[in-house]
Amino acid sequence: QVQLVESGGGLVQAGDSLRLSCAASGRTFSSYAIGWFRQAPGKERSFVAGIGWGPGVVYLADPVKGRFAISRDNDKNTVYLQMNSLKPEDTAIYYCAAGRSFPEVDSTRYDYWGQGTQVTVSS
Numbered sequence: 001q002v003q004l005v006e007s008g009g010g011l012v013q014a015g016d017s018l019r020l021s022c023a024a025s026g027r028t029f030s031s032y033a034i035g036w037f038r039q040a041p042g043k044e045r046s047f048v049a050g051i052g053w054g055p056g057v058v059y060l061a062d063p064v065k066g067r068f069a070i071s072r073d074n075d076k077n078t079v080y081l082q083m084n085s086l087k088p089e090d091t092a093i094y095y096c097a098a099g100r101s102f103p104e105v106d107s108t109r110y111d112y113w114g115q116g117t118q119v120t121v122s123s
Helices: none
Strands: 003-007 010-013 018-025 033-039 046-051 058-060 068-073 078-083 092-099 110-113 117-122
Touching (some): 003 092, 046 068, 046 078, 078 092
Antiparallel strands (some): 033 092, 068 078, 092 117
């Protein structure tokens, strides 16, 4: 069992940066790949970024390549999503999820989800 809690969201202006955190409980955190997803009002949940079991294997969705970075610290049971050069279209609720496969963009393949954190980017 893994419990996930996101934090770090907020209201920022276009061009600003935010760092989201996904803190996990459970001894098996390092055995899970972690994905970040986002869901804007009226839209489906979409994949943003994923990281494998180790710290260096990552996968980013095209809309965020070059602006977002994902990393993990297994000693702290935490995954980070660094978001730079934010745009209004990045506005959404951001969720982290834990799963056994990587890379994985299908949200239905993840086993555990956090409650989400709101990111709002004003123009």
